[in-house]
Amino acid sequence: MLLAEVTGSLSAVGYGLAAIGPGIGVGIIFASYIQSTARQPESARITLPYVFIGMALVEALALLGIAFGYAFGK
Amino acid sequence: MLAVPETEFPPSINEFYPPPLWEALPWLTKFTLLVWVAAGVLIIFFLLAYRHPRMVPTRTQWLAESIYGFGRENVAKGMMGPEGVRFAPYFTTLFSFILLTNLFGIIPGIQMSPNSHIAFPIMLAVISYIMFNYVGVRRYGAAKYFKKSLVPPAPWYVLPLLIPIEFFSTFIVRPVTLSLRLFANMFAGHMILAVFTLAGFVLLNSSAWYLKPISVVSWAMAIALTFLELLVIVLQAYIFVILTSSYVAGALAEEH
Numbered sequence: 001m002l003l004a005e006v007t008g009s010l011s012a013v014g015y016g017l018a019a020i021g022p023g024i025g026v027g028i029i030f031a032s033y034i035q036s037t038a039r040q041p042e043s044a045r046i047t048l049p050y051v052f053i054g055m056a057l058v059e060a061l062a063l064l065g066i067a068f069g070y071a072f073g074k
Numbered sequence: 075m076l077a078v079p080e081t082e083f084p085p086s087i088n089e090f091y092p093p094p095l096w097e098a099l100p101w102l103t104k105f106t107l108l109v110w111v112a113a114g115v116l117i118i119f120f121l122l123a124y125r126h127p128r129m130v131p132t133r134t135q136w137l138a139e140s141i142y143g144f145g146r147e148n149v150a151k152g153m154m155g156p157e158g159v160r161f162a163p164y165f166t167t168l169f170s171f172i173l174l175t176n177l178f179g180i181i182p183g184i185q186m187s188p189n190s191h192i193a194f195p196i197m198l199a200v201i202s203y204i205m206f207n208y209v210g211v212r213r214y215g216a217a218k219y220f221k222k223s224l225v226p227p228a229p230w231y232v233l234p235l236l237i238p239i240e241f242f243s244t245f246i247v248r249p250v251t252l253s254l255r256l257f258a259n260m261f262a263g264h265m266i267l268a269v270f271t272l273a274g275f276v277l278l279n280s281s282a283w284y285l286k287p288i289s290v291v292s293w294a295m296a297i298a299l300t301f302l303e304l305l306v307i308v309l310q311a312y313i314f315v316i317l318t319s320s321y322v323a324g325a326l327a328e329e330h
Contacts, residue, residue, distance in 0.1 A: 049152075049316075052309060052312065052313065053313065053316060053317075055309070056255065056309060056310065056313035057255075057313075059259075060251060060254065060255040060258065063255070063258035063259055063261075063262050064254060064258055066258060066261070066262040066265070067254070067257065067258040067261055067262065070086075070087050
């Protein structure tokens with residue numbers, strides 16, 4: 001007996017679920033950068049490369065979600 | 075009335091498989107031509123910029139020297155210290171090649187980056203993978219290098235758990251994520267731009283009159299996203315080179 005059924009594109013739902021984690025991650029990265037700059041403004045230039053590196057590493061997972069949506073879908 | 079392009083909406087992955095430019099050579103597609111053009115442009119640019127170097131640099135010489143200075147100071151020396159200078163030419167070339175091929179994705183008329191096909195980032199990542207392993211093995215010898223990279227400083231009873239994790243993360247995940255990150259960024263960027271541009275045409279040709287002005291909004295979003303795509307392009311080229319130099323630095327690093 002079918003209780004619930006999902007029709008249509010499951011890869012779209014999958015991508016939406018996959019984007020939760022990287023969204024939180026990027027928020028944490030920028031929150032920590034803003035906080036650390038507020039505490040010690042001279043460190044802003046030193047920590048800026050780490051912001052970019054962290055953003056690219058975290059966004060990689062969100063973009064894997066997009067790409068695998070096409071790979072695993074139709 | 076604007077002409078409607080004969081493409082499907084929403085865009086599928088079929089547009090990443092263009093037909094060959096010339097039937098006799100099935101491998102000669104738009105991607106191959108773009109990679110050749112990128113390599114040719116880089117070679118010609120750097121050759122011409124250093125043809126007659128002067129003490130007070132001309133504009134092209136200044137541009138080429140800035141690009142090499144970035145590759146040497148920020149990337150090689152920043153990650154590896156003074157001994158990293160011997161890797162600086164490779165990192166500069168890698169950065170400018172990835173930047174140029176990524177830029178093909180937003181140049182009007184071309185609008186397709188070779189890096190949106192998984193094959194090209196895979197080759198770049200394989201070169202980086204072979205490079206950091208070869209450099210480590212050449213300096214330390216094979217046994218000592220693998221012991222250094224696989225065995226973290228930890229108590230003996232957790233090593234059976236840590237060594238497979240280290241092996242997986244260093245030798246399997248690194249090249250995969252390096253290539254997949256660049257590919258997915260270029261792929262997703264192209265898809266987003268294609269969706270908003272084609273949606274503008276679809277809205278313009280819809281039968282409901284109140285949907286036609288929304289096409290302008292869709293095209294304005296496409297323009298805004300092109301600027302975001304420019305940021306992503308530069309960032310992804312920078313990240314690829316920084317991570318490669320970080321892996322090489324980690325392979326060359328002394329024991330703690």
